[in-house]
Amino acid sequence: MSDLLERLRGRGWRMTAQRRVVAEVLEGDHVHLTADEVHARAVVRLPEISRATVYNTLGELVSLGEVLEVATDKRAKRYDPNAHRPHHHLVCARCGAIKDVHPGGNPLADLPDSERFGFTVSDVEVTYRGVCPTCAAA
Amino acid sequence: MSDLLERLRGRGWRMTAQRRVVAEVLEGDHVHLTADEVHARAVVRLPEISRATVYNTLGELVSLGEVLEVATDKRAKRYDPNAHRPHHHLVCARCGAIKDVHPGGNPLADLPDSERFGFTVSDVEVTYRGVCPTCAAA
DNA sequence: AATTGACTTAGACAATGTCTATTGTAGGAT
DNA sequence: ATCCTACAATAGACATTGTCTAAGTCAATT
16 A cells, blocks of 8 residues: 555665554554654554654655655644645644645745845745634634 | 833823833834843843733733734744734744845735635635744854 | 722743653665 | 574664744844
């Protein structure tokens, strides 16, 4: 199923029950869990998994480029398994729900040299904020 | 000097040495300090100022719309006194230096309805990442 | 100058994240 | 199939950032 696990094995990752469970918890679209949420879900499948292992595994997945860290929230970091298709985020200001979005335009090109302060600019992150339908109805 | 202090007084803010010092520490362009950095600088001028007061004062300034919270860093929140001219941020991936930038384009218009998931979108934050001249030289 | 309610303080507490010493185990070697 | 060993997992201490509370202090009004 998960070709993520295949890719990781191919890179010499030692496969353990803990790592498999963390990778499985992250499967799906529009998934943006905090480390503790990942831990809570992992514990359901593997009760003895520790917090430290979840943090370590998430850190490794980020280093390997298989998962992105997202800082839309001002509290905990969130982990986004959608690392292979570039995208940005749409966040509900009330409930914190996060959607992956693919805006048009090219914000990198919109930053003139005069506004670059000599930096070599390589990346842009765009975060849209608004209110989701559920919160708007309430 | 600081018309910020004038505005605050006009809004019924009780003026205390602590609040004056916090407001003074935030003066300047491209200032993006964490709460603890603000505290460290405030202590130089007013040794007995407490951490709680710095947090409280920063929170009040944010509520009043005089200071923005910035989450470019994944660790602590940063406070940006440049609240009256809309802008975005350019961050050095190595040393964390932050510059205020004013890109062209209109990212809000670049998000098609089909990518809005029914949200009422009201705001966009753009964070450019790169390497600053100092770090590039090193 | 007296009053009063808002402000400040110290320190406990909470949430998130990191590190270490110890124990366990995946996967190759035999 | 069993053994080895380096890598991984664990529990829990520790670190950082932020919040809260109870008690004392003081700015602005009277």
